[in-house]
Structure formats: C-alpha cells, structure tokens
Amino acid sequence: MPTFIAARREYEFVDAQGVTIHYYVWNAAKPRAIVQIAHGLGDHAGRYEALAQVLVQNGYTVYADDHRGHGRTGLAQHGGDHSKLGQLGEGGLRATLAALHQFTGIIQSDHPGVPIVFIGHSWGSVLGQQLVNDHAADFAAVVLTGTAYRTPRHMSAGDLSKRHRALGTTGFEWLSRDPEIVAEFAADELTFAADARKAFGVVDGVRLYGRPKQPLDADVPLLIMIGEEDTLGGERSVQLLAESYIRRGGLTHVEVNVYEGARHEIFNETNRVEVYADLVHWLDTHLPASS
Numbered sequence: 001m002p003t004f005i006a007a008r009r010e011y012e013f014v015d016a017q018g019v020t021i022h023y024y025v026w027n028a029a030k031p032r033a034i035v036q037i038a039h040g041l042g043d044h045a046g047r048y049e050a051l052a053q054v055l056v057q058n059g060y061t062v063y064a065d066d067h068r069g070h071g072r073t074g075l076a077q078h079g080g081d082h083s084k085l086g087q088l089g090e091g092g093l094r095a096t097l098a099a100l101h102q103f104t105g106i107i108q109s110d111h112p113g114v115p116i117v118f119i120g121h122s123w124g125s126v127l128g129q130q131l132v133n134d135h136a137a138d139f140a141a142v143v144l145t146g147t148a149y150r151t152p153r154h155m156s157a158g159d160l161s162k163r164h165r166a167l168g169t170t171g172f173e174w175l176s177r178d179p180e181i182v183a184e185f186a187a188d189e190l191t192f193a194a195d196a197r198k199a200f201g202v203v204d205g206v207r208l209y210g211r212p213k214q215p216l217d218a219d220v221p222l223l224i225m226i227g228e229e230d231t232l233g234g235e236r237s238v239q240l241l242a243e244s245y246i247r248r249g250g251l252t253h254v255e256v257n258v259y260e261g262a263r264h265e266i267f268n269e270t271n272r273v274e275v276y277a278d279l280v281h282w283l284d285t286h287l288p289a290s291s
Contacts, residue, residue, distance in 0.1 A: 040122030148233025227262030
C-alpha cells in the first residue's frame with residue numbers, strides 16, 4: 001500500500017454557468033508530468049487518495065475535481081442536499097464536459113510546459129473519450145479505466161450490480177472484490193448508487209455514446225485498463241475501443257490490460273498494487289524523461 005507523503009490541498013473554480021467546481025491537488029516536488037483524474041458516476045475525487053499518493057511518490061503531481069452533481073461540488077450546488085447528488089444542473093452533460101476542459105486549462109496555467117496525463121475512470125473515462133475527441137493535443141498520454149466502447153451494444157447503461165448482487169448485501173459488490181472497499185463506498189456520504197439512464201435522462205443519455213474522432217488531432221499514447229469481471233463493457237468492448245482508436249483515431253501506441261477476476265474499480269481491487277505498478281511503468285515508458 002502507498003505511503004502517505006503528500007498533503008491534499010483543496011481549491012475551487014467557477015464554470016461558465018456559475019457552478020463552483022471543487023478540486024484537489026497533491027504536489028510532487030519536481031513533477032515530470034501532471035495527472036488529471038476524472039472520477040466515475042456516483043463517485044468523487046477524494047476516493048482517489050491512495051492512487052494520488054502512489055503517483056506523487058513516482059514524481060507525478062495530481063489534480064482531481066468533483067464533477068458537477070458529485071462530491072463537494074454537488075453538495076454545494078444543491079444546498080447540502082445529499083438526495084440531489086447526481087443531478088448535474090444547468091447545461092447537463094455538455095456543461096460538465098466543458099468544466100472538465102476548463103479544469104485542464106487551469107492545470108496548464110499552473111504548470112506551463114509540463115506534460116499532462118488524463119486518467120478517467122468509468123463515467124470519467126467516457127467524459128475523457130469525449131474530451132480527447134476535441135482536445136487530444138492537450139495531453140501527453142491518456143489512461144482509461146473501467147471503460148467501454150461507447151455504443152448501446154457495447155456499453156451498459158442499466159444495472160451494473162446485477163451480476164455480483166448475490167455476493168453481498170450492499171449492492172456495490174460489482175465495484176471490487178475487497179470487502180473493505182465495498183463497505184467504505186456504502187458508508188461514504190458523498191457516494192451514491194447511480195443509474196446512468198435515470199441520472200442523465202434521454203437526451204444526455206444519448207450524448208454518452210460515440211466513437212473516436214477520425215482522426216484525432218494528436219497521436220497520444222493510450223492505456224486501457226479493466227477488470228475481467230467489469231460489467232460496464234467487458235473485454236470485447238475495450239478491444240473494439242482500442243481497435244477504433246487505432247483505425248479511426250490514428251493512434252499508434254495503444255495498450256489494453258485486462259486483470260483476471262478483477263471487477264470495476266481496478267485501483268481499489270485486491271490486486272491494486274499490481275495495477276499501480278503497471279500504471280507507473282507505462283507512464284514512465286511513454287512520457288519524456290524529466291530534465
């Protein structure tokens with residue numbers, strides 16, 4: 001497990017619709033790159049503390065925001081009403097994506113000339129695919145975890161917990177084989193059970209779908225990491241996604257890692273030390289050496 005060496009600092013910015021977006025920074029002394037983390041649906045940035053510490057230990061500064069309707073951002077939007085978490089507010093999915101792009105701009109301003117890596121998990125990876133379609137050149141590398149090929153056939157928008165429901169009582173067993181992680185998620189006042197169809201409605205639900213742009217405006221290295229038991233898409237889905245990034249997007253460095261027996265949250269899985277090591281090795285290999 002990671003040694004905790006970096007204090008988490010809290011900041012905020014205001015998006016185009018006036019929503020205050022809360023975000024967190026973990027600083028490395030002399031970062032070789034900045035990692036922008038985008039969390040999933042029903043999730044929040046604070047749950048990526050352990051991953052952030054691993055990255056800081058290996059020379060990467062980390063930025064992670066609570067998206068609209070989520071975490072401290074969502075609570076502030078809705079006057080502290082936890083029952084409204086998941087409601088994105090004015091502008092919906094498009095405004096959420098615009099705020100994520102605005103966040104990238106803040107990172108660029110804070111660290112001019114330093115490479116930026118995008119890591120998106122689950123819904124964050126779906127937002128990431130959309131962000132990369134329009135702004136691939138913003139990133140030196142992209143990592144998508146718990147992701148899927150964004151078609152109705154290859155990405156589930158329904159009950160992701162169904163396959164693993166009999167394994168426990170929380171309904172969150174689909175996230176990880178680690179019972180402590182599952183219990184922590186269930187007890188966390190900033191997490192919630194999320195159904196994409198209910199959360200986004202028909203119009204924004206349709207906007208989740210799409211394919212890699214043909215071609216992308218930059219040939220960025222791409223790493224896709226999922227658990228074998230991930231219910232969002234699965235192995236066939238991410239293989240199709242990888243092929244599409246090569247064929248349509250024009251990417252030349254695409255890698256897919258599928259972890260045997262692992263479920264949706266690979267950074268919180270029982271083999272997370274292995275996952276952390278694979279991620280850091282891939283980043284070290286695909287980013288320019290620090291000066």
